[in-house]
Amino acid sequence: MSDQEAGDVDTWWREVGNVALVGTSRRPVPPLPDLGPAGVRARADGARREETLLDSVAIGAAALRAGRRLDHADPPAAAPDDHRPVAPRRAVQLLELVITQPPAGAQQRAGLLVHWLRAADDAGCRVPHGLLPGLLDLATGGRELRRPVTAVLDERGRWLAGLREEWSWVADAVAGAGAGAASRSEGTAPAAGDWARLPSSDRIAVLATLRTHEPAAARALVASTWATDSARDRHAHLGTLRIGLGPDDEPLLEAALDDRAATVRGAAAELLDAFPGSARAARMAERLRPLVRRTGLLGRGVEVTLPGEPDPAGTRDGLGKPPPRRSARGWWLEQICAGAPLEVWSELTGADPSLTVKRLTDAQATDALTGIRRAVRARRDPEWATALLDRGWDPTLVAALPRERRERVVLTRVDATTDRVHELGAVVGSVDPPWSPDFSVALVSRLRASKVGSAMVLATMPHLLSGLHPAALDPLERWIEQAGGDQTLTTNLRNLLQFHSVKRSITEAFR
Amino acid sequence: MAGLAPDASSLAAARRLARPGPWSDTGSTDTLLWGKCQGSGKTPYQVSIDLVGPAFRCSCPSRKFPCKHGLALLLLWVDGSGSVADADEAAGFAQEWAAERSARAEARAAGDAARPTQTPDPAAAAKRLEDRLALMDGGMDDFARWLTDLARGGTAAARHQSYSWWDGTAARLVDAQLPGLADDVRSVGGAVSGRPDWPERLLVALGRWWTATRAWAARESLDDAQMGDLRAYLGWSTSADSVRRADAVTDRWLVLGAHRSDDGRLQQQRTWLLGDATGETVQVLDFAAGGQVLPVARAVGSTLVATVARYPGAAVRRALFADEPAPADDEVRMPSGSTLEHAQLAAARAWGQNPWARRVPVVLADVRVGVDRVVDPQGASLSLTGDAPVWSLLALTGGRPSRVFGELEDSRLRPLTVVVDGEVVGL
Numbered sequence: 022m023s024d025q026e027a028g029d030v031d032t033w034w035r036e037v038g039n040v041a042l043v044g045t046s047r048r049p050v051p052p053l054p055d056l057g058p059a060g061v062r063a064r065a066d067g068a069r070r071e072e073t074l075l076d077s078v079a080i081g082a083a084a085l086r087a088g089r090r091l092d093h094a095d096p097p098a099a100a101p102d103d104h105r106p107v108a109p110r111r112a113v114q115l116l117e118l119v120i121t122q123p124p125a126g127a128q129q130r131a132g133l134l135v136h137w138l139r140a141a142d143d144a145g146c147r148v149p150h151g152l153l154p155g156l157l158d159l160a161t162g163g164r165e166l167r168r169p170v171t172a173v174l175d176e177r178g179r180w181l182a183g184l185r186e187e188w189s190w191v192a193d194a195v196a197g198a199g200a201g202a203a204s205r206s207e208g209t210a211p212a213a214g215d216w217a218r219l220p221s222s223d224r225i226a227v228l229a230t231l232r233t234h235e236p237a238a239a240r241a242l243v244a245s246t247w248a249t250d251s252a253r254d255r256h257a258h259l260g261t262l263r264i265g266l267g268p269d270d271e272p273l274l275e276a277a278l279d280d281r282a283a284t285v286r287g288a289a290a291e292l293l294d295a296f297p298g299s300a301r302a303a304r305m306a307e308r309l310r311p312l313v314r315r316t317g318l319l320g321r322g323v324e325v326t327l328p329g330e331p332d333p334a335g336t337r338d339g340l341g342k343p344p345p346r347r348s349a350r351g352w353w354l355e356q357i358c359a360g361a362p363l364e365v366w367s368e369l370t371g372a373d374p375s376l377t378v379k380r381l382t383d384a385q386a387t388d389a390l391t392g393i394r395r396a397v398r399a400r401r402d403p404e405w406a407t408a409l410l411d412r413g414w415d416p417t418l419v420a421a422l423p424r425e426r427r428e429r430v431v432l433t434r435v436d437a438t439t440d441r442v443h444e445l446g447a448v449v450g451s452v453d454p455p456w457s458p459d460f461s462v463a464l465v466s467r468l469r470a471s472k473v474g475s476a477m478v479l480a481t482m483p484h485l486l487s488g489l490h491p492a493a494l495d496p497l498e499r500w501i502e503q504a505g506g507d508q509t510l511t512t513n514l515r516n517l518l519q520f521h522s523v524k525r526s527i528t529e530a531f532r
Numbered sequence: 533m534a535g536l537a538p539d540a541s542s543l544a545a546a547r548r549l550a551r552p553g554p555w556s557d558t559g560s561t562d563t564l565l566w567g568k569c570q571g572s573g574k575t576p577y578q579v580s581i582d583l584v585g586p587a588f589r590c591s592c593p594s595r596k597f598p599c600k601h602g603l604a605l606l607l608l609w610v611d612g613s614g615s616v617a618d619a620d621e622a623a624g625f626a627q628e629w630a631a632e633r634s635a636r637a638e639a640r641a642a643g644d645a646a647r648p649t650q651t652p653d654p655a656a657a658a659k660r661l662e663d664r665l666a667l668m669d670g671g672m673d674d675f676a677r678w679l680t681d682l683a684r685g686g687t688a689a690a691r692h693q694s695y696s697w698w699d700g701t702a703a704r705l706v707d708a709q710l711p712g713l714a715d716d717v718r719s720v721g722g723a724v725s726g727r728p729d730w731p732e733r734l735l736v737a738l739g740r741w742w743t744a745t746r747a748w749a750a751r752e753s754l755d756d757a758q759m760g761d762l763r764a765y766l767g768w769s770t771s772a773d774s775v776r777r778a779d780a781v782t783d784r785w786l787v788l789g790a791h792r793s794d795d796g797r798l799q800q801q802r803t804w805l806l807g808d809a810t811g812e813t814v815q816v817l818d819f820a821a822g823g824q825v826l827p828v829a830r831a832v833g834s835t836l837v838a839t840v841a842r843y844p845g846a847a848v849r850r851a852l853f854a855d856e857p858a859p860a861d862d863e864v865r866m867p868s869g870s871t872l873e874h875a876q877l878a879a880a881r882a883w884g885q886n887p888w889a890r891r892v893p894v895v896l897a898d899v900r901v902g903v904d905r906v907v908d909p910q911g912a913s914l915s916l917t918g919d920a921p922v923w924s925l926l927a928l929t930g931g932r933p934s935r936v937f938g939e940l941e942d943s944r945l946r947p948l949t950v951v952v953d954g955e956v957v958g959l
Contacts, residue, residue: 083887086883091872518563
């Protein structure tokens, strides 16, 4: 059909549409145009107007459908090539299972997913293309998945996410992780100029990552803009020094004790508590010595006196305004005890930490012990931690113990806590995961032996999920077999068992 | 551990599924068993069994618990023929259960052997046909009058009619045993009020309806194939038995793709098959309503040896499996596909033969998928249907030229299958 004829047909079809719109009672039906080789002709017999219209509509609709001309468009842009190999087949099966049918229950899905994603990232693998949409959807709803998902998307995943509004968080996550990832993979810090231009929130992310690998480089970044940063930023930057804190950080912290902002001075003082060998610790030792005195004929008593009004150097070291509802002198004593080397106590009392703790009984002892606890926590001093834990349970001190002793102390505490199930979570949680085989097995056997085992499992579930060693899975299975009619217990134990079993399978699938 | 199966029919169904054919990606740990079963959905069902419980999970919609897929996976694993990876020894409960069940199933099969057969009465059948034709004649006359009234008054006036006006017309068509036509009227009536492109949509529908009334009036002059297509459009069903007797062909069939829909009332499954020797593409339609479950779907990309009986029709024919398909030894390859222009021509040819065909199957070569369209190497482009699984398609193809099988419907493409790195993936 020529363009002229096609034009005729178009005009005719438009007119047919107009007639149909207003009705044949108002407008005559246009005659059929030449429809080319199809040879369609109007009815010979005298059809009514409506019928002629309907005939035309039928012919036109058929012609329109069969003869429609295709649109033309530029091809859409293609994704760049991926850099990573796809995850092994068995790992992919497990991922699909976790996505569509979380084996340990829907609540445990995120935990297993994160484990899978990290394992994949560690193995340098990517997610298979077909699972990208499902995974992106899950991470859109669950923020804790976003970082690990972003790490294994590779080019295809990032390209795909860029096409859909709901997945635009990926671009932000990639940009945010970019500076950090670059410093992690290439071992380089951003250039000074780049650092200065980074927004505050991104700087924290960069520092946090860099501190784990190159603390000195991160410290140099903090120092490079220290003079021009706001008090708020200086305070936040000091906070990141907590990661990988070491004696090399002392000069910067010591200088920060002269900062204009009280929050910055406070943060610096608190970080310096971690260094018993620092100049500030020596100054605190000097302040402590006159306050502690041995008493009794045999010198087996200890008396602590409250410090007097501090001099300017004392105020600079942190003996400032006390927190609300604290006596100023009690606060100063705590600050001095938290900052001084713990060895000073043995020097002053002539006793080991355990005896010293026992002898600290007078009115001032509470403030002194609070300070000592802080020092023990900051320096992770196992001997003092043991001494303090013998005196009373304090989950925050458990971390200072070496793992073996830590687990032993916690087991003892579990035995003593069985009647206070609500406290059990914090007790068990003070051993950071992953747990040793012995501890895991011993804990399971204690839970099982308890009359309130069901409640105990419930109370410690999050820690059992993150900490339990695979060695405890057999005992767990035997427990399930004999758990009897307690449905909640059985379900929890089964989910626990399945969670660890799948987790182990995921780890193995990437080997 | 007796009584894992909810009833005998689930177990029977599970036994039929408990062979490697429909299963893929099976695996196990000491405590978990998993696999994917090609079910009636376009994507296989994910099945997993917590062996400690035991607890079954399956993504199929069955309300039975455990469903046949779970039971079948368990049977497959107990069987221990290596079809489920790592299956060294089945858990005790599973073995006991399987042994007990196999004994019961045999007893049941023996009872099933003799079923009474009905003998049809030819005279009564002829009378029924006559009554039906009279009813349909009346309905079509009535519908033709409704169409001419509409043409006289204009579509703009019709647009202002309430939905009950369309629904009333549809109801009269149902009464006249024209349910297919009634569905079409309802769906167009629903679209007219809400869509900006309603004038053309209604115009095209009027043409389709008018063609149906004219064809019905002239039905004496239609051949069997044309009549078959018209019947299918009007909703006058052809009995499966008569189809099975009439036009069966044994061939190797490639499962090109499948589509499944569920409007809440009715589940529908459409499976496209390409015959190796005949070169013809046919569609197998399955329906399920209420608590019914759709029959097992065929794995997309697999080749089946089957006798397939075709419904009377000229183009885009419907078919049914006359016997139980078996997996073929050597596969039929996915056709290499054509340009959009050739696909459009093929569709036009099909519509020339069967103006009622709603959708035409096409294999497209080297098309690039975008968020709302495909573009072929010539730059010709086609929009995607609103229900196209576009994100999966984009993820799988990455915007690279790929072979796509789909349905051409209302000048849009509904992609059903994509070939990625030589692997045929159902969407």
